[in-house]
Amino acid sequence: MVSDHYDLLVQSNISELFPKNPVALEKAKENSADFFIQICGGPDYFNKHRGQPMLNRRHLPFKITPEGREVWLECYKSVLSNLNLPGDVIISFWNYLDVFSKWMVNTSNNVSK
Numbered sequence: 001m002v003s004d005h006y007d008l009l010v011q012s013n014i015s016e017l018f019p020k021n022p023v024a025l026e027k028a029k030e031n032s033a034d035f036f037i038q039i040c041g042g043p044d045y046f047n048k049h050r051g052q053p054m055l056n057r058r059h060l061p062f063k064i065t066p067e068g069r070e071v072w073l074e075c076y077k078s079v080l081s082n083l084n085l086p087g088d089v090i091i092s093f094w095n096y097l098d099v100f101s102k103w104m105v106n107t108s109n110n111v112s113k
Helices: 002-009 024-039 044-049 067-081 087-104
Strands: none
Touching: 002 067, 024 044, 024 067, 067 087
16 A cells, blocks of 8 residues: 555655655655554554654655645545445545644745755
């Protein structure tokens, strides 16, 4: 799921926020997967490999706009629509993504790159 999401993101109009190097992209996918596994109740892979989640601080170097948030969510919407999961699981995860993504916005749309 996370890998498919990143594959869409690197083709989106916010692709500049994601690694161009294939090795770095795979590492980013792994870090993100570890985070989601952990927050969904799985093993604490993220903490073991990256320390405590400080995602807002770790993403400060990247200009995350409300528009970028929408692109990120649309890519997840596409991925989630292709999964064969119960509707309540999709809705629960989507609700988390919506709140989480609002928290990650750190730049207004009016700021130039």
